[in-house]
Amino acid sequence: MRIDKPGAKRGVSVFSYAGDYGVTMQLEDILADIHNMGARGLEILANSHIPDYPHPSEAWVERWFELLNKFDLVPVEYGHWVDSRLYAGRELTTEESLAMLVRDFKIAHMLGFRILRTKLGVIDETLTPVQNWKEFIQAALPYAEKYDVVMCPEIHEPTTLDSAMVQEYIEFIEQTGTKHFGLNIDFGIFREKKLPKDDEKGRPPFRHSRPEELGLYLPYVYCCHAKFIEMSDDLEELYIPYERIVSVLEEHNWDGYLLSEYEGFHRGEPGYASDQVRRHQAMLKRLIGE
Amino acid sequence: MRIDKPGAKRGVSVFSYAGDYGVTMQLEDILADIHNMGARGLEILANSHIPDYPHPSEAWVERWFELLNKFDLVPVEYGHWVDSRLYAGRELTTEESLAMLVRDFKIAHMLGFRILRTKLGVIDETLTPVQNWKEFIQAALPYAEKYDVVMCPEIHEPTTLDSAMVQEYIEFIEQTGTKHFGLNIDFGIFREKKLPKDDEKGRPPFRHSRPEELGLYLPYVYCCHAKFIEMSDDLEELYIPYERIVSVLEEHNWDGYLLSEYEGFHRGEPGYASDQVRRHQAMLKRLIGE
């Protein structure tokens, strides 16, 4: 087994290929594509990319490891959800939420993932999590330890780093002293240019964090979504200040994977995402030096 | 094994899906599609649809029969070629042509096909076959008998039924008395409306045969390419007089498969061919009563 060198490393979220998956690309094609860009880290979304989820077949699990080996890929992050509004008219109880978590811990562990992107149900426009989140996360900690996984809510726009929510997460980590809860930073929170959706009715006013604020939070960050909107022909991202972000990561010797996550304007067009991810990987290689 | 009822029956050539094959559809998807239209007859092109041709793996051959069973399909016609201009600057010898034929007889037989669409090399604009065709076809007859196959050159526009070439084929059959050489009629020879290609430089003047001429030739016809250009929303073919063709087939109690072959204007667009073939199959069902 190859040992990763410390520092920021390149990876890709299979979510980027949502427009192609099942239609023009199979999982194998996507992994081949990622490998061909020289990226090694991999994020899958459990619900999206595991056939027969939440009961993958043994044959598929075997195939999974064959593919990782074939394409020299590292299973970095496993996306999953606590679907608080699973049933119409009520929220999940703490017990039900815990059961949902533990079910995914087992699958993630079986597939070789340590970092989980744990999406919690939210109750408002700034994505405040459900009121009982601390209860079921607390209850899940012993299971997370048992299955060797770290739950990481994703800090995603329109949330900002200076929000009460992030503060609460960090206090929870400090108070519990847990190594099984942390953060995933989606670089969309640094987006400086507006998108059409920012002016939609019901949305909070457009705000974003500055990369220079990130250092303070990095000790809690296990993984980043290297979100991007559009890569130019010059291999520059047009919406998010990547150079400044990478500077901060390097200044703090942050160690982990940057997972390219395409969320641009042409997600339905076959092949478009692949080209954009490839451009993004070329940019990351330039910025992080490998 | 189900016994086919006598008369004209519905089938599809996988060639129709050329724009989708390998890109948006695997062979299994195409066979599922054909089955879902209620067609039972199948044409494949050896060079196109047999992975690792001319050396298909045992695993693939096994899979082939699994798919035929799964989708209740009959292997009707196997398309293959004598590539007379295989090497630059010379034509294949009689021995080389024979070897090419026999190689395909073996594969076709292994896959359950009896009728071969045998494409010969041609020497002019009206598709006159190479001069030594009788020699290598004659030499192939004992092998055709051994492997239980019938070689059928395709009578394809701009050739017409009243051409010297068709006459020669029939004389060959009569003189040899063979049951291993016959004709495939491509209904494109009955096309009454011009296409842009008919006015291309180098093409002979636009001519077509009439369905009413077909009866005379039917005793030699093992299979037909139900060529079509465009199916309307009313499920009518716009270029080829299908009602008259089917009348002649019925009048002569012709027994065999009509293989839908889409060769219209939108062959590259994903899904277009499938929709057109489905319309064509609906029309055939209306005309032949099943």
Added chain:
Amino acid sequence: MLERDCIQSRGFQNTEKDGQIVGFQFTIRSLYYRGLWLSQLRPATVWVNTEEFGPETITWTIKRQTYTHEEMAKCGDIHWGLLDLATINVEKPGGLGPGLYEIRLSYTYSASYLPPRIDTLLGNQTHVRKLVMV
């Protein structure tokens, strides 16, 4: 592989029960990028040309099990995945004759990680496809 559209062309056919044609069916894929737990689904409506078929005339077949909308609402642990085609079964005695039809389908679903406001918006575009009944 799946067709790009939500409504697939393969699988559009009449349905029989005891030798009688009792309706028609077609298959769809999930355009939502993570699939759905069945209980996230809200009842579907289908239109064929101008004729409307309400939720009470519709069942879903997913992973070989057939559900009414009421039954689905209780299934929080059955997942309709991205590679699973769902069959929409519609009651219509006599079925549909051969021909070309405009099929429309509409349903929404909840998505807990997005503001609750979004639950009535997600997936609320109507899926449309012209399909040939052979």
Added chain:
Amino acid sequence: MLERDCIQSRGFQNTEKDGQIVGFQFTIRSLYYRGLWLSQLRPATVWVNTEEFGPETITWTIKRQTYTHEEMAKCGDIHWGLLDLATINVEKPGGLGPGLYEIRLSYTYSASYLPPRIDTLLGNQTHVRKLVMV
């Protein structure tokens, strides 16, 4: 699955020999509906932006074997099938730096069942694709 274009994006990379970068390569699929016997192929030319690479600088890798154009002309029994990606290897000491390139490729082939006139026309459109070298 394959990408629709002849020139695929996967596989565009520099090639090494004895630790030196000696060129670049990319993969293509056959757009001709029945594939090709290697001897049907006529020599290919590649352009990268405005730079031309003639047939003598190009080899083809098909089914894990690498051929010059002269070698292919003699291979009448090796078939480049529709599901087989071919790799086009181009000699260029130092290879290509990171960036976006316009790649063009042209080759023709014989087709014996069509009038001989067609042999110089079939496949004579140039395939073009913009590709990213990472």
